[in-house]
Amino acid sequence: MIASARSWVDIYLTEMRIAIQQQLQYRVANYFYMIGMIAEPVIYLVVWTTVAEQQGGAVGGLDSGELAAYYIVWTLVRNMNIVFTPFGWENRIREGTFSGELLRPMHPIHYDLGYFAGWKVVVILLWLPLAAVLSLLFHPTATITPLGVVTFAIAIWGAYLIRSLNQSSLGMVTFWTTRVGPVFDIYFTAELLLSGRLVPMSLMPDWVQQIAWLLPFQWTFGFPIEALVGGLSPEQLLGGLAMQALWIAIGAVVLRRMFSIAVRRYSAVGG
Amino acid sequence: MTTSSGVAPAVHVAGLRKTFEVPVRDAGLRAAAKSVVRRETREVAAVDGVSFDVPAGEVVGFLGPNGAGKTTTLKMLSGLLYPTSGEALVLGHVPSKRESAFLRRITMVMGNRNQLQWDLPALDSYELIRAIYRLPRDEFRRTRDELIELLDLGPLVTKPVRQLSLGERMKAETCGALLHRPAVLFLDEPTIGLDVTAQKRIRSFVAEYNARTGATVLLTSHYMADVQALCKRVIVIHHGRILYDGALAALGERFAATKTIEVTLGDGQAGGGRPDLSGYGEVIGYDPDEGRTRLRVPRADAPRVTTRLLQDLPIADLTIEDPPIEDVIEQVFTSEAPSDPSSEEPADARSRAPAG
Numbered sequence: 001m002i003a004s005a006r007s008w009v010d011i012y013l014t015e016m017r018i019a020i021q022q023q024l025q026y027r028v029a030n031y032f033y034m035i036g037m038i039a040e041p042v043i044y045l046v047v048w049t050t051v052a053e054q055q056g057g058a059v060g061g062l063d064s065g066e067l068a069a070y071y072i073v074w075t076l077v078r079n080m081n082i083v084f085t086p087f088g089w090e091n092r093i094r095e096g097t098f099s100g101e102l103l104r105p106m107h108p109i110h111y112d113l114g115y116f117a118g119w120k121v122v123v124i125l126l127w128l129p130l131a132a133v134l135s136l137l138f139h140p141t142a143t144i145t146p147l148g149v150v151t152f153a154i155a156i157w158g159a160y161l162i163r164s165l166n167q168s169s170l171g172m173v174t175f176w177t178t179r180v181g182p183v184f185d186i187y188f189t190a191e192l193l194l195s196g197r198l199v200p201m202s203l204m205p206d207w208v209q210q211i212a213w214l215l216p217f218q219w220t221f222g223f224p225i226e227a228l229v230g231g232l233s234p235e236q237l238l239g240g241l242a243m244q245a246l247w248i249a250i251g252a253v254v255l256r257r258m259f260s261i262a263v264r265r266y267s268a269v270g271g
Numbered sequence: 272m273t274t275s276s277g278v279a280p281a282v283h284v285a286g287l288r289k290t291f292e293v294p295v296r297d298a299g300l301r302a303a304a305k306s307v308v309r310r311e312t313r314e315v316a317a318v319d320g321v322s323f324d325v326p327a328g329e330v331v332g333f334l335g336p337n338g339a340g341k342t343t344t345l346k347m348l349s350g351l352l353y354p355t356s357g358e359a360l361v362l363g364h365v366p367s368k369r370e371s372a373f374l375r376r377i378t379m380v381m382g383n384r385n386q387l388q389w390d391l392p393a394l395d396s397y398e399l400i401r402a403i404y405r406l407p408r409d410e411f412r413r414t415r416d417e418l419i420e421l422l423d424l425g426p427l428v429t430k431p432v433r434q435l436s437l438g439e440r441m442k443a444e445t446c447g448a449l450l451h452r453p454a455v456l457f458l459d460e461p462t463i464g465l466d467v468t469a470q471k472r473i474r475s476f477v478a479e480y481n482a483r484t485g486a487t488v489l490l491t492s493h494y495m496a497d498v499q500a501l502c503k504r505v506i507v508i509h510h511g512r513i514l515y516d517g518a519l520a521a522l523g524e525r526f527a528a529t530k531t532i533e534v535t536l537g538d539g540q541a542g543g544g545r546p547d548l549s550g551y552g553e554v555i556g557y558d559p560d561e562g563r564t565r566l567r568v569p570r571a572d573a574p575r576v577t578t579r580l581l582q583d584l585p586i587a588d589l590t591i592e593d594p595p596i597e598d599v600i601e602q603v604f605t606s607e608a609p610s611d612p613s614s615e616e617p618a619d620a621r622s623r624a625p626a627g
Contacts, residue, residue, distance in 0.1 A: 007405045014402035022390050099351050100386050104403055105374035111403075263369075264353040267291060268346050 011106070012114040019118025027122070034126055037078060038134070041071040044198070045138060060203035065141030069229040070200055072134045073152075077224050078197070079123045080156045083164040084112040086184045089171025099268050109168055109255060113161070120160070142229035151237040152228035158244035159220040165251025166216060172255070175262035190215075196222020216247040279363060281455055281487040282325035282348060287357035289318040289343050289511075317343040319511035320357065327454075330481055330488040332502030332519070334600055340511040341491040345457045348489070349379040361455055375404055378453040380461050386447055393428040393435075393443040397450060404451040411450065418446045421476055438469030445473065449480065456480075458490040462497055474500045495596050507603050514603055523593030526603045530573040531555070531592045532566045537585035551576050563588075 023030055048067050052059040062070065092098040101108040134140075170187055173180050192198050194208070195217035201209055212218045223240045226232055232240070293315050296306040318340040325331050333341040346352040348359055350366035350373065359366055364373035387396040401411040419428060422442045427435060435443060445461065458477065462470040478501055481488055492498055498505060498519065505522060507515040515522060536546055545557050545564075552568035568576045573591055580586060593599065 007402075010405075011402045014399050018388060018391065018395060018399055021395065022388060025390050097385065099346075099379075099381065102351055102369070103349060103374060103377075103379055105371040106403060264367075266352065268351045 008110075011110065012117065015111060015114025016118030016121065019115045020121055023119050023122040027126070030122060031126055034075075034079065034123070034130060038075055038130065041074045041078070042134075044074075045071040048199070048203075049138075060200065062200060062202065063141070065139055066229070067200075068134075068138035069140035069142035070225055072131055072138065072140050073225045073228050074197070075130065075134070076124070076127050077156060077159065077221060079127060080120055080160050080224075081163050081220060082119075082123075083116055083160065083167055084171075085167055086171035086174065086187075087181065089168065090174040090180065093174050093266070096268060098266065102263070102266070107256075107259070109164070109259075112168065113164055116164070117157075117160070140229070143231050144228060147234055147237060148228050148232065151232075151241060152224055154241060155224035155227045155244060158241065158248065159224050162216055162244060162247045162251055163220045165248065165255050169251065169255045169258055172258040172262040175265045191217045191221075194218060195220060196225065200226075216251070219244050219247055278326065280324040281327040281329075281362060282323075282489065283358070283360040284324070284344075284348070285322045285358040286320045287318055287322070287344065287347060287359055288316065288320050288355045289340075289347060289352060290314050290316045290355045316511050318347065318354075318508075321508065321511070321513050323506055323513065323516055325487055325489065327487050328481070328485045329504060330477075330490065330501050332498035332505040333489065333491040333508060334498060334505050334603075335491075335508040336604055339508045341508055342459050343511075344508070345379065345459050345489060345491060349377055349457050350374065351379070375451060376453055377455045377457065378448045378451070379457040379459065380445055380448045381459045385444065387432045387440070387443060389433050390431055392431055393424075393447065396432070397428070397447055400447055400450050406451060414450055414452055415446070418449055421479055422446050423472060438465045441465055441469065442472065445476070452484060454484075454486055456486055456488045456490075458488060458492075460492055461490070462492060462494055470494065470496065477501055495600070499596060507600070509604050519596070522596065522603070523599050527593050527599045528570055528602065529567050529594060530570050531594055532568060532573065532577060532580070533563055533588075533590045533592070534566065534580060534584075534586060535561060535563045535588040537587040548580075551580055567594075 045067060048059060048062075049064045052062065052064050052067060057063055059067075092101070098108070101111060104111070170184060173183060194212040194215055201212060201218055201222045204212070212222075219240065223244070227237055227240060291314070292312045294306070295311045295313050296302045317338075321340070321344060333344065335341045343352065347354050348361055348366055350369040353367045362373065362376050364370055364376075366373065386400070387393050388399075397411075397415055400406075401408070406414075419425065422445060424439075424442055424446060427439050427443060428446075432440060432443065441461070441464075449456070456477075461477070462473050465473065474497055477488060477490070480486060481501075488501070490497065490501060502519055504517065505515070505519045506513055507522075515525060517525070532552065534548065545559070548554055548564050548566060552566035552572075554564060555567045556565035557563070566576070577589065577591060580589065594602075
């Protein structure tokens, strides 16, 4: 049992080391990618700050400083949320590179998880100066508690796991049919609206918030951000982590089941 | 499942079949529109009921033209493809279950398999393989260094993979595929695209690996040199069915319809020019420097023609050979299947019999 756990740690750490080495080779590209990614939250921030000012300084209970804090943390959570996508599954199946991964004595998800986790280490390092610049420009305000920091540190990895499992499960569709980009787009649109990525969930109507609570999206985006800067109560923090645990369990079961059925359909074309 | 010697074969295959459903439609807009409403498919049997056993330690070559079913068979045996029907056991495991214990004991080398990280030296990728296969560090280092030496990889493993030539990369991939010391190797075109020197290196390496570790090797290749250098036994597949399973040496006897007789006449008898030996068989070549004529004669006539040549002419040298193995293989593919495919008798039992 302990030996097995040690082996898994070894696998993940080695994969992470590989990813870090590889991504450091592309540090300039990574940096420009992150800078490009900042455009999205800055637009949201400017729009909502303007709306807040027009409404007397706050919108949906958030003032411009809190909106700034939300969207600055957003930039890190968004980067943490980058996972192996269904489009990646489509490619690896269509081009046959999946064969090599199937020959390994472990589920391919472990490779993806380990590799992207290593990438995150580089991302976090690169994010720190960007966050400093954004803070100087937009003056964020937030009440940050130690429990909030600990929850945030766990929640960003929980979010990463949920999103990885969900997107890989979605990627299983490519075993049945290729070119499923439009199907994925529907999923990503729902995620954009119901996760807290487009707007903080507190700005959404109540009924949307209730629907979102039942879906996995906000536990991968809005919750980690609010855990750090949203002033959530300890009950809300622990409840959020419990919801993440639930969605990780659901994602793992769904992926395992779908993979075992899907892999029988693999035709190993081109590989 | 055991062999006649009571030992379980490393690979056991019985009635293995794999079919694919392939969309069918005519060309043109009308056919495209029709296919939206009614999608027509047809079933293609890539592997159509093959049966064979491979004892541990044997090196077997799979021969067949493109699309014959060789690679599909290997992919089913390595767990990549789920068989439509039939039975496959590799080292006692059902490959399609893809158990970790099974995957740790096999490897598959494909021309386009790329498990090395493009931007990093191969050594880093080997470290990842060590972790994935849970190899003890000491054992891993020993195997890695041994393989690097055997494959003459030397300083190449410290260069980023993207800077390696195709042949170098293939050697580095082969090394990576064998770090866990697999007991069964599925090699699918392992020398494809390589220059002659690199091909020879891979060939001698596979032979050496087989000799050192006693690993079982199933190999597909379009290069007969690979097969001749490594395999005493070959399985010839065409249209998903086994046409022949037996000794490579006996393939010519089984399928070659002709023999080649090379004749060199004694001094002065050639008359300084090309002798006319067309009365003895089809003249297929003449070497003026050596004064040697090559004749193709029907296999059954070879003894009689030889006797006549020896009686009629002052022969300085005479050899009788089977045609080149490439020609024999071609002959196999163009001939009818040697046995009734509807027979219940296993293909290997039918076709191996002549090989003794």
